[in-house]
Amino acid sequence: MSGADQIRLPLRLKDQASFENFLVGNNGQVVELLQDPAAGSNAQVIYLHGPKGAGKSHLLQACCRDRLESAGTPAYVSLSLDGVRPEMIRDLEGPGMVCLDDIDSVSGDRLWEETLLGLYERLTQSGGSLLVAGSYPPAQAGFALADLATRLASGGVWRVQPLDEDQLPEAMQLRARLRGLELPDAVVAYLLRRVRRDPSTLFVLLDQIDDEAFSHQRRLTVPFVRELAGRLLQS
DSSP states (O other), rough: OHHHHHHOOOOOOOOTTTTTTTTTTTHHHHHHHHHOGSSSSOOOOOOOOOOOOOOOOHHHHHHHHHTTTSSSSSEEEEETSSTHHHHHHHHOOSSSSEEOOOOOGTTTOOOHHHHHHHHHHHHHHHHHHEEEEEEOGGGGGGSSHHHHHHHTTTTOOOOOOOOOOTTTHHHHHHHHHHHOOOOOOOOOHHHHHHSOOOOHHHHHHHHHHHHHHHHHTTOOOOHHHHHHHHHHHHO
């Protein structure tokens, strides 16, 4: 994958996306496979699916981050982003990893599907690998090209299980601890009462609260978090 091709793509990884701060929950087998793809039946293509907020994007970006020091430069592309066009990935090739997120957003589009089929063929022939994520498994994703659905499922289809409500506090504490943030149980309980209980919303808000607390040199107390949450959620 040439440097010019990489520059044309909006491939920025979130700083927080890593295996270290992903609470495994019921996804032990999936995480183990992604950290050691050779353990899979076909390491060249892996397809993840699950509901919004389950952590699919986090896992794709963690895989890219994990392989930044490898021989082939990894690429992460969210196909749902405005401005991402088929020609932007048409030349991607080589022995590295390509991670395609939100594949459902282009299913049924003939041009996109032909482009993805070509990408699959180039990567598998050159020793590269393809990691794909969507809301639904290939057979239910609405692909018009049966060959594309078959090839994307050829290395195994894995469901990413969302965290249940009992696991959310642990996930929040893990995220905070790795950022050097003391998150009292009372603050966790307050946020879970007041904020929509999905990891994406909670983690984004937690990161914003951490930034505000650091800039004001404040400890996280319920009154301070109440003030911040009310302001941040309105912005």
